[in-house]
Amino acid sequence: MHKQIDFILVNTSHPGNIGAAARAMKTMGFKNLVLVAPKQFPHAEADALAASAIDVLQQARVTATLDEALTGVTCVIGTSARQRDLAAPLLRPRECGDWLSAKSTTGRIAFLFGAERTGLTNEALDRCHAYVCIDTADEYSSLNLAQAVQIMAYELHLALSADAFTLSEGSEIALADDVAMEGYFQHLERIMVLTQFLDPKFPKRLMSRLKRLYHRARPDVQELNILRGILTAVEKKIDS
Ligand code: SAH
Numbered sequence: 001m002h003k004q005i006d007f008i009l010v011n012t013s014h015p016g017n018i019g020a021a022a023r024a025m026k027t028m029g030f031k032n033l034v035l036v037a038p039k040q041f042p043h044a045e046a047d048a049l050a051a052s053a054i055d056v057l058q059q060a061r062v063t064a065t066l067d068e069a070l071t072g073v074t075c076v077i078g079t080s081a082r083q084r085d086l087a088a089p090l091l092r093p094r095e096c097g098d099w100l101s102a103k104s105t106t107g108r109i110a111f112l113f114g115a116e117r118t119g120l121t122n123e124a125l126d127r128c129h130a131y132v133c134i135d136t137a138d139e140y141s142s143l144n145l146a147q148a149v150q151i152m153a154y155e156l157h158l159a160l161s162a163d164a165f166t167l168s169e170g171s172e173i174a175l176a177d178d179v180a181m182e183g184y185f186q187h188l189e190r191i192m193v194l195t196q197f198l199d200p201k202f203p204k205r206l207m208s209r210l211k212r213l214y215h216r217a218r219p220d221v222q223e224l225n226i227l228r229g230i231l232t233a234v235e236k237k238i239d240s
Contacts, residue, residue: 011115019049020146026053028153033060070178074107078128097159176224
């Protein structure tokens with residue numbers, strides 16, 4: 001089941017952190033490292049800190065955009081040092097296993113880690129179905145990136161290794177992946193603006209709230225096709 005989980009590092013600045021993250025992952029049985037627009041990679045410092053996890057670095061998938069990284073991913077969990085006013089459920093690392101198992105998610109699961117200085121962007125946070133915050137002292141809550149990866153990898157390894165743990169291996173119809181969902185959200189937003197349901201000057205939190213609703217519903221590929229079809233029909237009617 002470890003194979004079903006991707007660790008996605010977004011815009012990482014320090015190559016040493018990439019190497020240390022690869023090592024953290026491998027010690028817990030995870031191999032799928034995805035790097036979205038890393039500042040410097042490959043790099044000697046990444047190799048040095050990876051130690052015997054050099055294979056994880058060599059197999060790492062490097063993408064230019066988050067979109068590319070999330071192709072085929074049906075469940076996205078964002079890690080954040082700050083407990084922001086977030087729309088999706090906020091979990092502790094130890095709760096992730098139960099949460100995932102209750103969702104019986106098919107398809108790939110991705111954990112997102114932000115850049116050292118800035119964390120995850122709002123755009124990336126909006127793609128998440130849940131967030132994880134590692135408990136810390138009140139005084140200083142921001143862990144080193146690779147250490148955050150280590151804690152998450154450890155907790156997931158424990159959860160996935162437990163006898164009772166199950167992730168369903170695939171139902172009849174595949175869940176829509178994150179990229180398909182994003183395409184739908186953009187279409188929906190366009191139609192809401194066209195029909196003047198949404199005023200783009202005052203969007204408030206409408207799209208975030210709708211995303212939360214659809215992430216909860218987790219439409220499969222056929223259901224998403226129906227939803228897209230409805231939007232296309234509305235669009236045609238407006239154009240005619
Ligand atoms: N100032 C940034 C800190 C970024 S630290 C912020 O407020 O988000 C780099 C990354 O390490 C974060 O984006 C997150 O992925 C991870 N991280 C650091 N501390 C964490 C914590 N307490 N809980 C969960 N993830 C954490």
